[in-house]
Amino acid sequence: MKLLKFAGLMVAASGLASVAHAADKSPIAMQDIAELSGGGATVGTHWRDGIDLAIRDINKAGGVLGHPLTVVHADTASSAGTARALMLKAIDAKPYVILGPGYSGSVAVTGPMAAKAKIPEIMGGEAEGLTLKGNDYLFRTSFGQQSTMPKVAKFIQDHWKAKSVAVAYVNNDFGKDGKNEVEKDLKALGINVVADLPSEAGQVDFASDVSKIKAAKPDVLFIYDNEEESANMMKELGREGVKIPIMGETTIAGQKVIDLAGKDAEGIYCHVGLTTDADIPAIQKFRKEFVDAYHYVPDHNGMKGWLAVQLVKAVTEKMGKVDQADFAKTLHGMTISAKTDPGILMTVTYSKTGDLSRESFLVHVENGKQKIVQILPPLKN
Amino acid sequence: MANLVNLIITGLATGAIYALVAIGFTLLWQTSQTINFAQGDFVMLPAFFMLPMLHAGVPYWLAILIGVILSMLILGYGYKKLLVDPIRKHGVLPLAIAGMALSIFMQEGVKNYTAEAHVFPALIPNLDFHIFGAVVSAQSIAVVVVALAVVIALQWLLNKTLVGHQMQATAQNSTVARLLGIPVERMVLYTFLINGALVAIASALVSPLIFAKFSTGNIMGMAAFTAAIVGGFNQVRGAIAGGLLLGVVNNIGSAYISAQYRDAIPLLLLILVILFRPQGLMGRAEERTV
Secondary structure, eight states, X not given: OHHHHHHHHHHHHHHHHHHHHXXXXXXXXXXXXXXXXXXXXXXXXXHHHHHHHHHHHXXXXXXXXXXXXXXXXXXXXXXXXHHHHHHHHHHHTOOSEEEOOOSHHHHHHHHHHHHHTTOOEEEOOOOGGGGSSOOTTEEESSOOHHHHHHHHHHHHHHHHOOSEEEEEEESSHHHHHHHHHHHHHHHHTTOEEEEEEEEOTTOOOOXXXXXXXXXXXXXXXXXXXXXXXXXXXXXXXXXXXXXXXEEEESGGGSHHHHHHHGGGGTTOEEEESOOXXXXXXXXXXXXXXXXXXXXXXXOHHHHHHHHHHHHHHHHHHHHTSOOHHHHHHHHTTOEEOTTTOGGGOSOEEEOTTSOEEOOEEEEEEETTEEEEEEEEOOOOO | OHHHHHHXXXXXXXHHHHHHHHHHHHHHHHHHOOOOTTHHHHHHHHHHHHHHHHHTTOOHHHHHHHHHHHHIIIIIIIHIIIIXXXXXXXXXXXXHHHHHHHHHHHHHHHHHHOOSOBOOOOSSOOOEEEETTEEEEHHHHHHHXXXXXXXXXXXXXXXXXXXXXXXXXXXXXXXXXXXXXXXXXXXXXXXHHHHHHHHHHHHHHHHHHHOBOTTHHHHHHHHHHHHHHHHOTTOHHHHHHHHHHHHHHHHHHHHHTOSTTTTHHHHHHXXXXXXXXXXXXXXXXXXXXX
């Protein structure tokens, strides 16, 4: 009888152990909130596919500390209001981290909610103000405007010896923040902003913007619009025969914009934080895998989605445990080397505010393609 | 001065496209008391009929022609038979809501096919003209010319042909028209077919300017609806005037008043018209019997 009890206890113990073992290998659940439809559909779909590809690769290699990664994608329809509702739903699901959104306006709404729930949010927004509000749980996947615009202003000064600049920007919080930042940086270098050109998403006619450019006669035009509006602005300049040096930040050198604008995009310069054209083996490997999986070339948003997941892996492995509470604390001030974590593509350092610092690129559009003409060193945090 | 000329010409080009779409609004309203809240998306969709053909190497004119025919069949005949006829008998409001639902359905349908913007070839190559010192693109002039040609053809149809007279009679009083032996239902169908053709032509004209994308209809529908009300919802010539005026006001307003409030300027115009001339600038005041 005693022997039977002992055997029963052993079976129960081994059962519990196997349950515990299974629990150890339980998936790390993430929630993605992205612009999968509406005006930001291109941004969101690239971001989502980057996430899925990273998860596929990491899980194939055994997961993170043995845990497989999972993600649930939710569509904001490019609306901050919908993003807010989805964040409420996501918080209820208690994910390990939240990925996205990509639109700065949506991040501004969702960031405080994730912080209140103490869930790290790794997002794609680039507006300057997002990481200046003391949110300890918010992390970027790309540069904030405070990191990019000084580089843009410096290039405008060095390359064209410009004294005056016209700034075309998308008329929302993201565009206005960028315009204010670049205006400040240009002024600091003694360059005047002589034309202020806000545009609306989906704007049909850019003739009035071009007429203002012609009247102001700036040395350089800086375009900080969404994809279609950037292309439309360049096409209108081409239609009206206006020849002016054009500088941009990330968006206008995207392949989609180059394709849409056609020959009118030739010769533009652009600062790019992330580009799949970079001659860096890890980036080329990522690009090939992405193209093989989805049959299109990813833009920087695809890279951002990929990097968001790789960040989760790197931080969790550094902690040696799946610990949501320590995640944000660990990432603040952390440097992730591309040598030890090749998935991170380029060595990156995170500041106490969730901003990041890494190398960036200056590209020139030639024959309908981006060509990297300069690698810019990381800024100090 | 040169800038002003350019703003007026490009504004007229955009306005001419608004006018084509606005004419569709007025035609449908006059003959069937239908307000098509999917009208903007009716402009978006034909571009996606034409694009695959253009990519397949079909000649430009043929792709446009087939696109117009498909649009007349699907967005004209199909829309009337499958949506308007079954719902219209329940009143204007259910039809308006059905139109909104159709708009969402069309956008989501195209989005599932492709969410990205696509380059659409222009009617003519990019050339510049110099008019009063202004550099004006040939594309803008071509858009105005084509739109005006379509409007003139439509006016000829309505005013100089028997079918046109019958359509006008149907628009003015369908009961009397029926008593006179006019095939009212057929006339109503013709207006839906004409609307299908107009939106397809507008699609071919606007898509090279703002690309072919699932969300194009949002802007076009709103602008054309505003144009139709400003010009006069019950007059074709009102829709033309409203469209042209809206295009020019939008351009001049954003150049000389405020680019930030460019979307608000046409709506201010709309409010002023509603306050001081509710029937629209060229519309006919309608008496209502109680």
